């Protein structure tokens with residue numbers, strides 16, 4: 001079904017007059033494209049996408065009315081903002097195609113996991129790069145994105161970045177690029193942790209005897225309500241938890257079982273593992289640019305972790 005743009009699209013938008021090129025028009029790029037068009041930040045006529053599969057290109061054309069081209073270089077040529085959303089494995093193949101056509105005043109906005117601005121800047125021979133890490137709730141405009149801009153990105157470029165990323169939900173600019181890698185392990189990968197917890201809680205409810213569809217509703221409403229409560233109250237989550245933990249009560253009993261299962265340690269280990277994997281991806285993507293022997297300190301030692 002085609003998305004109908006609002007009546008006066010792009011007027012007053014940070015993307016007004018901005019030509020957007022999309023390279024790697026998959027799930028995340030489509031979420032961004034849908035968001036910017038639905039919210040009237042850009043018109044379909046401002047956007048040009050490339051895709052290696054004609055069927056996918058046809059889908060983008062039919063659904064959004066954007067221009068679709070076969071070559072990545074063609075999508076990037078003349079665009080003010082280039083959204084780079086290929087998988088990390090495709091990056092070494094795609095960067096040389098873009099390098100040939102990039103102009104100094106263009107902005108590259110990458111959502112590629114593990115691609116540092118160092119790897120992108122070198123691979124594209126282009127200094128104005130934004131590295132962003134969105135997450136999957138972006139597909140319904142409820143995502144959160146952490147992003148970092150190199151010194152070469154102008155204020156206008158940052159405003160355009162905010163415009164595109166706000167179409168996905170909330171966005172946070174950080175001054176330290178390492179926080180994008182950290183966010184990859186926390187908010188980028190976060191939905192995976194939450195979905196697993198939701199699944200486990202639904203299964204536990206079914207184990208008690210609830211029909212699965214009822215269990216699903218109960219669990220999703222509980223997660224949504226608890227999140228809204230935490231956001232609105234502004235109180236520390238431990239305080240909110242204490243409010244429902246009566247001495248000798250059911251919550252206290254359940255919490256003791258969770259602590260015996262080392263829930264906090266397992267969560268911390270999972271986030272650390274995701275962070276290490278991000279650092280490894282970063283190192284792999286930077287590898288063509290440097291000898292591994294002088295690759296610097298590599299993934300950081302875990303604070304408080306075992307030494308030696």
Ligand SMILES: NC(=O)c1ccc[n+]([C@@H]2O[C@H](COP(=O)([O-])OP(=O)(O)OC[C@H]3O[C@@H](n4cnc5c(N)ncnc54)[C@H](OP(=O)(O)O)[C@@H]3O)[C@@H](O)[C@H]2O)c1
Nearest residue numbers: 024025026027028085086087088090111112113134135136
């Ligand atoms: N999805 C998320 O929640 C999420 C969150 C944060 C960051 N990211 C990052 O966003 C990027 C895209 O993720 P995704 O989930 O959207 O993956 P995806 O759906 O696979 O999107 C990548 C797209 O690039 C296309 N492609 C493959 N080779 C290409 C080439 N040589 N030139 C141009 N396009 C090419 C793929 O086509 P085919 O379908 O034919 O392979 C696919 O449509 C990844 O780097 C990921 O790390 C994703």
